[in-house]
Amino acid sequence: MNAETMLASEFATLSDLIRANANERGAKPALIADQRVLDYAGLGAVMDRVAAGLQRDGLVKGDAVALLGTASIDYACAFLGALRAGCVPAPIAPSSTGDQIAAMVADCGAKILFLDRAGATRIDGIHIAANRIGLDGATADIAWQDFLAPAGVSPVPVSIAPSDPFNIIYSSGTTGTPKGIVQPHSMRWQHIGRSPTTFRDAVTMIATPLYSNTTLVSFLPTLARGGAAVLMPKFDARTYVEMAARHRATHSMLVPVQYQRIMALPDFDSFDLSSYQFKSCTSAPFSAELKADVLARWPGLLIEYYGLTEGGGTCILICNAFPDKLHTVGRPLEGHDIRLIDEDGAEVSQGETGEVVGRSAAMMSGYHGRDDVTAASTWHDADGNAYLRHGDVGRFDEDGFLILMDRKKDLIISGGFNIYPSDLEAVLAQHPQVKDCAVIGVPSDEWGETPVGYYVGDDDTRAILDWFNGQVGKTQRLAALEAIDELPRSAIGKVLKRELRDRYLAK
Structure with missing residues (x-):
């Protein structure tokens, strides 16, 4: 069955769609990163080698496979190859602490952990009951090339039902077991089906991490429809527009803070972005003023998803x-x-x-x-x-x-990432000098929002702040911490965070 027939059917898997694209347009670029290009024929072959390697090591349909690293071609192949084996990718944010990473790997029960050097640094000295596969020369139990099954080896075919789990995406969390969001194949099929048909010839800029659902809702449809995904391991506004102009990008999903940084480039209007057809945004509040600026100066459709x-x-x-x-x-x-x-x-x-x-x-x-x-x-x-x-x-x-x-729950969205104040408060409350505390989100030019803490206790603010930021992941660090005599509370004891926010902004 060809790709177009599959896309018109009631259900198809991403793995089968990529296989069809490999057969029909094998020489077309699928993944682009730095100076490396992997076409669809090559992507299909590596996916087979990953899937066969996982099956060789005893993994079966439904087993979780953890991934820890930044966006790269090998990372993408590991993710997609796991799907071909019928396994369930569980991507983990490298910005998490070592203990958080260990908790997420244990929660999903992964026997295999693919990681790059950045990921390996995060869990140095941390016990994790999973075999570590090094993607880019990272210190691991086995190197990527040694893990892959021999070229030409085909994995055992796996039958996938719409209700079977596709992946597990972990929400943010600093204490206990983070929440693993299980997304079925039917959900991803809906994302593929609602994507514009123009994704078939898309050149999609991937400037958010591959462990984020924000990224996957554009990355996966691009590959399903035979487009090319240009991977950025780390976002930088100037690098983004330079790459977009060079590759004649047509599609992109960005979070508001990225749009803000791109539009703030003093020479933004000098870059040729006329190839753009479709830009989208999600994950955080997108101001009307910023939307209007993008509409006025950046060609193509602008779509916001909520x-x-x-x-x-x-x-x-x-x-x-x-x-x-x-x-x-x-x-x-x-x-x-x-x-x-x-x-x-x-x-x-x-x-x-x-x-x-x-x-x-x-x-x-x-x-x-x-x-x-x-x-x-x-x-x-x-x-x-x-x-x-x-x-x-x-x-x-x-x-x-x-x-x-x-x-409603005072969720803080910083740089497109969800931060739950209650999680941060639970950590802050562990400090022996903190008697009471609250965390709020305040506006940030750089991140959209950023967390700020208030506490009741001994006046040793700098030491407490340094201690706290050493306990949590990078995206959860407090931008500021202030001592207060007493937290404002309602008659039933609820902390009045709006008063704290007003207090902070008044300064």
Whole structure:
């Protein structure tokens, strides 16, 4: 079956689509990184070698395979090869602490951990019960080339059902076991199916990490439709536009802080980005002013997506078509049901504010091994249909566009990454000089938002801040810490974080 027939069918796997692309357009570039190019024939061959290597080492359908590193061709091949073996990739952020990484590997039960030198540094001296495969000369149990099965070896075919797990994406967390979001093949098939047909000839800039769902929702459709993915191991605004111009990029998914840095380049208008057809944004608040600037100076469509890594309902805003709606996140996609509920779980009336809940064919299977957390994140309508809670508060305008008002759980989104204040507070509270504490998100020109802490305790702020930032991952470090005599609280004891935020901004 050819790729076009598969894409028109009710269900197909990404692995089979890439195999079809390898047969039909084998010499076309699939992955580009630095000076290296891997075409579809080469990608299909390496995927076979990875899959056969995993099966040789005893892995079977449904087994998790962990990945720890920055974007590279070998990392991508390890991820995709695991899928061909019927395994479940579990990408982990290298910015996590060693203990966090160990907890995530243990949680998914991975027997194999692919890692690069940056990843290996993070877990130096940390016990992890998985065989380490070094991708770029990293110190490991076995080198990448030695792990691969011999060229020409084919893996045992694996039958995949839509409900089978595709991957596990871990949410941020600093204590206990992080939440593993299990996304089934059916969910990824929905992402591929809703991608524009122009992805077939796309040259997609991949400037966010491959362990992020933000990245995968553009990376995977690009390969499914036979486009080329240009990988950036680390984002830099000037490098991005230089590469985009050189490769004649057509597509990209970026987070708002990246758009901000790119548009702030003093010579941005001198770069030829006329090849762009489709730019998208997600993962963090995208200001109307920034959207307008991108529309005015960067060719091609600008699309904002609003949704969860867990799935559920997704809104889409085609900014070019609705320049008067840039303050919104758009309207629900076709087949996506988004509703607003009050504190008691009842739906609110049109125009009223409520918590966002959503439902669609693109939904997670649940949190890995955390049925209680899955249940707590779900709302059911009168017919018993399950909707995922977004944790945001918003309202629909008279045209059905969703306006976000606030994040119900004070979630901080910094540089496109979710940071949960409660996790940071749990760490800060462990310091013997801290009697009480709270963490808030404040605006940041560099990151969009950044976490700031307040604490009640001994006045040794610098030492406590240094200690705290040594306990957490890079993306979770506090930008500032301030002592306070008493945290403001409501009558029922809830910390009034808005007062803390106002206090900080007033300075």
